[in-house]
Amino acid sequence: MSENNGFKSGSNLEKVLRAGHFAVTAELGPPKNADAETIRKKAAILKGYADAANITDNQTAIVRMSSIGAGALAVQAGLEPVVQMTCRDRNRLAMQSDLLGAYALGVRNVLCLSGDHQTFGNHPQAKNVHDIDSMQLVQMVVGLRDKNSFQCGEEIKGVNPRFFVGAVENPFGDPFDFRPYRLGKKAKAGADFVQTQLIYNVPRFREFMRRVVDLGVHEQVKILAGVGPLKTAGAAKYMRDQVAGMDVPDEVVNRMEAAGKGIEDKKEKAAAAREEGIKVCVELIEQMREIPGVAGVHIMAIEWEEAIPIITERAGLLPRPVVA
Amino acid sequence: MIVAEQKPIAEIQTLIGDAKRVLVVGCGTCVTVCFAGGEKEAGILGSLLRMSSQMDGNAKDVSEVTVQRQCEWEYLDVIKDKVADANVVLSLGCGIGVQALAERYPNALVVPGLNTTFMGMLQEQGVWVERCAACGNCMLGLTGGICPIARCSKQLLNGPCGGSSKGKCEINSETDCAWQLIYDKLKAQNRLHLLMEINPPKDWRTSRDGGPRKIVREDLRLPAAEKA
Ligand code: SF4
Numbered sequence: 406m407s408e409n410n411g412f413k414s415g416s417n418l419e420k421v422l423r424a425g426h427f428a429v430t431a432e433l434g435p436p437k438n439a440d441a442e443t444i445r446k447k448a449a450i451l452k453g454y455a456d457a458a459n460i461t462d463n464q465t466a467i468v469r470m471s472s473i474g475a476g477a478l479a480v481q482a483g484l485e486p487v488v489q490m491t492c493r494d495r496n497r498l499a500m501q502s503d504l505l506g507a508y509a510l511g512v513r514n515v516l517c518l519s520g521d522h523q524t525f526g527n528h529p530q531a532k533n534v535h536d537i538d539s540m541q542l543v544q545m546v547v548g549l550r551d552k553n554s555f556q557c558g559e560e561i562k563g564v565n566p567r568f569f570v571g572a573v574e575n576p577f578g579d580p581f582d583f584r585p586y587r588l589g590k591k592a593k594a595g596a597d598f599v600q601t602q603l604i605y606n607v608p609r610f611r612e613f614m615r616r617v618v619d620l621g622v623h624e625q626v627k628i629l630a631g632v633g634p635l636k637t638a639g640a641a642k643y644m645r646d647q648v649a650g651m652d653v654p655d656e657v658v659n660r661m662e663a664a665g666k667g668i669e670d671k672k673e674k675a676a677a678a679r680e681e682g683i684k685v686c687v688e689l690i691e692q693m694r695e696i697p698g699v700a701g702v703h704i705m706a707i708e709w710e711e712a713i714p715i716i717t718e719r720a721g722l723l724p725r726p727v728v729a
Numbered sequence: 730m731i732v733a734e735q736k737p738i739a740e741i742q743t744l745i746g747d748a749k750r751v752l753v754v755g756c757g758t759c760v761t762v763c764f765a766g767g768e769k770e771a772g773i774l775g776s777l778l779r780m781s782s783q784m785d786g787n788a789k790d791v792s793e794v795t796v797q798r799q800c801e802w803e804y805l806d807v808i809k810d811k812v813a814d815a816n817v818v819l820s821l822g823c824g825i826g827v828q829a830l831a832e833r834y835p836n837a838l839v840v841p842g843l844n845t846t847f848m849g850m851l852q853e854q855g856v857w858v859e860r861c862a863a864c865g866n867c868m869l870g871l872t873g874g875i876c877p878i879a880r881c882s883k884q885l886l887n888g889p890c891g892g893s894s895k896g897k898c899e900i901n902s903e904t905d906c907a908w909q910l911i912y913d914k915l916k917a918q919n920r921l922h923l924l925m926e927i928n929p930p931k932d933w934r935t936s937r938d939g940g941p942r943k944i945v946r947e948d949l950r951l952p953a954a955e956k957a
């Protein structure tokens with residue numbers, strides 16, 4: 406452990422959180438092709454504005470460049486990745502071998518999730534795996550690090566992968582009463598940090614966090630509140646009406662609708678909506694900072710990486726801390 | 730029980746091809762109860778095949794017979810002559826029935842008339858639902874009698890996932906979220922503590938993943954001499 410100066414993984418995200426800074430993570434979506442340049446471009450935009458960036462793993466079950474491949478490119482570009490790993494596409498053998506590879510390529514953060522069901526994606530005919538679930542994946546990645554052993558119990562001889570281990574939780578998923586306990590289970594499984602689903606309903610999230618804090622879970626795991634800028638009123642409506650487990654209050658939809666009203670020029674209209682989306686996001690971040698137990702924000706600007714420098718700047722989150 | 734449904738007629742016709750003498754074999758057990766391959770369905774399908782072949786100007790000789798259970802040798806022996814007489818045997822049993830027929834009569838050409846769909850039950854008239862995936866190591870004792878393997882779209886052992894919304898699964902609004910059901914049941918039973926424990930990874934060796942399964946009960950086996 407000495408090589409990490411007492412840190413579990415030595416990742417920048419771990420250091421920032423351990424030092425007590427309000428952390429910022431962003432998201433980098435890999436392309437639907439094999440172009441390394443896309444990753445480099447996006448990494449260049451995010452670098453310096455986030456402590457680490459999530460690299461999604463076939464998000465919404467659509468084939469994209471692998472999160473580990475893209476993550477390795479991000480490492481080369483000087484942006485710390487949080488490699489996402491879902492339980493949908495691989496069994497425990499593939500997951501562990503991928504984790505060994507990811508670590509060898511310089512990846513230090515892993516986010517464990519179950520993964521969107523394949524019916525949503527571009528290969529609905531696929532067989533899904535779900536050999537283990539996200540809770541068990543957390544345990545497995547922690548085991549590689551702390552027990553120095555594979556999931557089967559066999560010892561890892563030589564270098565073992567030492568990741569900073571993340572999980573996700575949706576405060577708006579049902580049953581609401583169970584969600585704080587489920588977060589507690591993820592902490593018990595050994596998660597070091599948790600990123601939440603996108604939050605637009607702040608009162609409901611506040612209630613969730615009140616219960617989390619009552620259980621003392623925020624002391625066992627760092628909680629990053631999920632926020633994100635809306636691009637259009639249509640996107641807001643879609644999330645409100647179509648995405649299971651999302652809670653977008655009408656008030657937010659109305660604001661997005663009002664933003665473009667009366668503007669004739671299409672470009673200007675779109676720009677006004679985007680500006681409002683950024684404004685809402687900055688306000689959300691300001692509210693998140695006041696909620697007890699929230700250790701940072703995870704800003705999801707999907708296919709809109711350029712928004713991150715603007716949001717972090719306006720929310721007063723810059724410069725990002727440098728922790729030795 | 731095993732739940733199945735009939736294949737589209739065009740597919741069945743392709744499977745039969747230009748065979749002249751067709752024997753439709755119904756089964757009197759599960760597929761009778763789910764109205765897919767019982768005596769009645771065998772009769773209807775038989776007449777349909779007869780009529781359509783007459784209309785095509787290539788009249789087939791189609792006959793029907795229904796056995797009590799297609800998945801047991803002894804019930805198959807009684808149709809020996811009929812099978813021998815047919816060019817094609819169209820089984821309306823589940824996948825097990827089809828294979829039992831094919832195994833019992835190696836020279837016969839046996840084709841399936843049904844798609845075997847799942848192990849489940851009738852929920853309401855006309856609606857069947859899946860209940861068990863035969864994982865080989867039943868965990869219903871931990872989950873309030875609701876199976877997360879067969880009924881959670883992601884087979885989660887520590888659900889519910891973030892997509893659970895208003896009691897429904899993220900895949901569509903018609904599918905109940907198994908973990909919401911489990912939560913409700915355990916809560917009503919005052920056994921929510923069961924959900925606070927982390928279920929460990931499942932040992933899938935007892936499931937299909939361990940290869941084709943077989944049960945040998947030494948206590949029930951006949952001595953070698955008697956078998957012969
Ligand atoms: S736990 Fe296994 S054996 Fe029990 S109902 Fe579910 S699939 Fe069937």
Ligand code: SF4
Nearest residue numbers: 881890898899906907
């Ligand atoms: S919504 Fe419920 S049933 Fe569907 S995958 Fe998630 S936990 Fe399973």
